[in-house]
Amino acid sequence: MSKQAATLFDKVWDSHVVRKIEDGPDVFFIDRHFIHEVTSPVAFLGLESRGLKVIFPEKTFATADHNTPTINQHLPVQDPLSANQLKALETNSSKYGISHWGLGNPKNGIVHVVGPENGITLPGMTIVCGDSHTSTHGAFGAIAFGIGTSEVEMVLSSQCIMQPKPKKMRIKVNGKLGKGITPKDVVLYIISKLTAAGATGYFVEFAGEVFENMSMEGRMTVCNMSIEMGARGGMIAPDETTFAYIKGREKAPQGEAWDKALAYWKTLKTEEGAAFDLEHNFDAADIEPMITYGTNPGMGIGITQHIPTAQQIGGSKASYDKSLDYMGFHEDEEMLGKKVDYVFIGSCTNGRIEDFRAFASIVKGRKKAEHITAWIVPGSHIVEQQIKDEGILDILTEAGFQLRQPGCSACLAMNDDKIPAGKYAVSTSNRNFEGRQGPGARTLLASPLVAAAAAVTGVVTDPRELI
């Protein structure tokens, strides 16, 4: 019997199954485990109460990011609860021999930014973290997804989790993207078409011309948000773009090990004729700069369009009305020209150097709108340094903006960076849930270009008019 054609996902998944359980999940081996201060302390308590050790400490990497302030990082953290969690991460890492990049460490930054930029994330790996945006690492052809704290404890103690194999979906976007259309617009467009639950139960492979031509950072933005359509994760087959990105990074393989790895990585693609449980195809020409108007990432539209009616959307009218009521919007309203109060560029979705280059491309030669508060937050210290080295900081300063220090910041508002109740924020982060950026905050998700256009005009603006 000839072997069935395999998908990229099958190849990576099947090679990591330690044991199959009948009518149960697979015992699934994890190559890289990222931990941060919020979802790990209770897992370490669990280890302690059972008297267990960390089985392979060298496969786990700890970074402080969710709680950290974005100013005065050289001073003690003011919030005692945040300080306590940061201390717990440091103590636990030290106790169990885990690498720890805490505040003040030059490698510190958002977990999903520092993994790739230091060569920790590689093709064909299985990667988990107690954070749903672990899906970011799928951009390298890895199987990467978020887990809960019980599973963090499983990985620490056994390097495995118990996981049923998800179904497979392929999403192809072919054609060429228009001027001013970024990877963030591509993924917001896909989510708006599939809805916030449209890929639940599936692992997604993104394929087609648009992703083949996309930079690694763009691919990370897309895979980052695959969780926002409910997918377990998203992945893109590694190619020359991937290999060029990885080569020379600190923890990437070198010399003979590189050659061996590269030979393996080149086998990581979906074979001709391999079957998916579901396929979707989109045309790049249909994608505009996107913006969300509601309280989940599926509630997005092209920036020149009107807010759809409940009838056009389907689903429960009560839930739809609740959402628009929270946002202070009405059916069929136009988004262009709406007043914006805050702009946030940063997060594991859009906190990489390309995002700041894009932001600066619009800001250059213009001034910050007077009433706008802008939080410009690099994803890591390495990105922060690039912003300075490339002259982007000068452009931002001349326009009246200030640069903050790295961290998750206003994406989930666990630190002091909270949008006040009732205010509107154009945010390059990944979630517009009620209260996500602070109790009562109203979030419009968009690309760095749309954020920049709002930052200089003070209202929702089509960035194509400013390019």
Place this chain on the structure above:
Amino acid sequence: MAYDKFTVLKSSAVPMPIENVDTDQIIPARFLKATERKGFGDNLFRDWRYNNDNSPKKDFVLNNTIYSGKILVAGRNFGSGSSREHAAWAIYDYGFRCVVSSFFADIFKNNSLNIGILPVQVSPAFLDNIFTAIEADPNTQLEVNLPEQTITILATGEKESFDINGYKKHNMMNGYDDIDYLQSLKTEIQSFAAKSMY
């Protein structure tokens, strides 16, 4: 974390007919700062449940004393968003042992099963029937039978089967968790790791 065994649960239920309830609503990020697993129930649905001055919001279902019970019945796509297990902890800590919906987000479903909450996925029509029954009588009793994998609205006798994989069912019924099982495979895992490329 071991939990109480789950076999048959007969209880009234709390109805929340809202779709896409994300884990940021179940437990907002600012309440994730603890380093121990306790006290999360007090902040379950915090911003839907309380005003800024900490007074309860009258129109929120958890503040309506006519509803109570160990079963939460919610709209489609429950538990989307963040992977925070704290959401499941908050639901458990508040006193729920079972969440019924027509669709669950994956990570939430896993987290629930790992800590002893049974997610019961029913058809949209059956979900509507439950909401209708509770509307007619807030004390409507539901019976969730894990061994038989059925849920019944006792007043009307309407019954539906639900799926759960055999391994997870066995764990729930015995109060076991995966960590005990994984520890028993340690030698196998170590030899697997020795052959691993990374």
